[in-house]
Amino acid sequence: MNILFASQAIDGHFNPMTGVAMKLKERGHDVRWYTGPVFAGKLKDLGIPLFPFKRAIEHRADNLFELYPERARLKGPRAIGFDGEKIFASNISNFLEDLRELDQEFPFDALVVDSSMFIQRLVSHLMGRPVVSVVVIPNMESDPLVPPLFFGFRPARNPADKALQAVAGLLSDKVILRPADQSYRRQHSFYGQEVPKGGRLTDETYRCSDAIIQAGTPSLDFPRRNHNPKVHYVGALLPYRRPGAPAGEPLPQGYGNTIVVTQGTVDNADQEKLIIPALEGLKDMGALVIVATGGRGTAELNQRYPQSNIQIRDYVDFAAVFESTDVFVTNGGYGGVQLALSKGVPLVVSGINEGKSDVNARVEHAGAGINLRTESPSPEKIRRAVHSILADPKWKNRAQQMQQDFARQDPAEAAARVVESVLSSRRTP
Known part of the structure; x- marks a missing residue:
């Protein structure tokens, strides 16, 4: 099957997906990748063809302050809100148009996408392709037991905690994420796609994907009241490492710790x-x-x-x-x-x-x-x-x-099975 991977041009988003891509490649699928040209060398080493960003802005770890000098002055929630709009929401239309164009050269059977690209709804609805999202950050789906995003809260333990987190939740959803949410809705409206009211922007990954590959384990997540059957915790998604690859430079010995x-x-x-x-x-x-x-x-x-x-x-x-x-x-x-x-x-x-x-x-x-x-x-x-x-x-x-x-499962193997199960279910009449 033709499987297209797509990710931000940021190491922490691209690298964890490489093990999954190589596992699917080893299993006989034609795997290609849509991302920034910064990863051309890595993909060449992996033997995976690259479709580089054309219309999309290449946001990299080393160019964010160059692209957005004002970002250096922002802290905390304001910085998160800025990144949400500029880095993660602004490229959605560009991503879609690039994907439509490359689909002429590589008609893909499924898209395995970095969740932070937020193109699940458009690809699923306008291109009719199954979408598997890879979440390389903690599970961000809304749940009554999970604290609001961006404040570093632990689950509420008493009425005072609940009241504080309720206020913070409104700030997170209605203020911090508002510019990104408005950009997201505006771009979808252009394509005639209505985004349901309710929930938050980050819920779109969980609403619009056929399956979600969630990095981590339930033991590293907060307790949840609602179980989403599309979410599959696979463990530590790590960059691909060739079998027998040498370890790094040896370290001094003889220290107690x-x-x-x-x-x-x-x-x-x-x-x-x-x-x-x-x-x-x-x-x-x-x-x-x-x-x-x-x-x-x-x-x-x-x-x-x-x-x-x-x-x-x-x-x-x-x-x-x-x-x-x-x-x-x-x-x-x-x-x-x-x-x-x-x-x-x-x-x-x-x-x-x-x-x-x-x-x-x-x-x-x-x-x-x-x-x-x-x-x-x-x-x-x-x-x-x-x-x-x-x-x-x-x-x-x-x-x-x-x-x-x-250690309960091989992460790349488990993730590959998720992708193949989606392909299999789409082929089943």
Whole structure:
């Protein structure tokens, strides 16, 4: 069957889908990909033909401030609202027109789409193709038991919590998401598509897809009152790794503990937020501290922290390093959180922007780590949290329990089965 993958040109959206694409390719399907030209080299290495964006703006982790200089001044909910409109909603019509054009060259039988592209309704209704959405962030479907988006709330425990979250929910849906929602409805109206009232913009993925491949496990989600049978939790969706691929550069041996630190690949320009406070807080602990910079300021940090127990690198082979990691200090990127828990590594999480607060609230709720609940923790706060995790075995025990949840199935295999089941049901009279 002809299967078209489509994703934003952002590493955290593209990379987790590559394992699924390769699994379907190995199973004999003709797999091609619609995304930004930035991934031409990666797709060539995978042997997957690329249909590059033509009309669509290529939003990348490294060009967002260039495209939108005003974004640098925004924080918290305002930044999320801005991203929702400019990065995620504004391209919908461009995506559709590109897809209609490439369909002439590659008539696809199914679209496997990054959920944040928000083209499920148009592709399903106007092109008549089955759509499988891949959600590489926490489950964002509305539910009475799930807190509102973007505030980092845990489930309400008392009437006061419920009242606060009700107000925050109105702010999230009617203010923060309003520009993106208006853009979404306006573009759909142009194509004669009426978007039902009620619910929020992020519910469209769950309304309009034939199936949803949800990264993570139910143990890393909040309890839900309503069960959506289209949602399939598949575990940690990780970038494709060739069998027998060598691990990264070897690390020094002989340290009692290993601590890994990252500030992600998007919000990592200001290293004073997490990387530098973490280095200051952990440098004298006697542990091996491994820092992944995402390619920013690595040389300068190595000059500033020449200690033998500190290893600062552009990129780290997390899958290999987590085999011997005791604590993962992160701003809360969902991919890294899943990978750490799939290896049984407890976390210290500290991040708010780009939905990180909602990821970190789930880590806290699951009991798998300590949530510092700030964008810029102090060195002392980080040191105390790491000490707490190393001193109390409950954190490691809980992370290892969740590791068992992640190990129940092969994520790429499970996701491929979801896609094939949709294809099979569409072929059945």
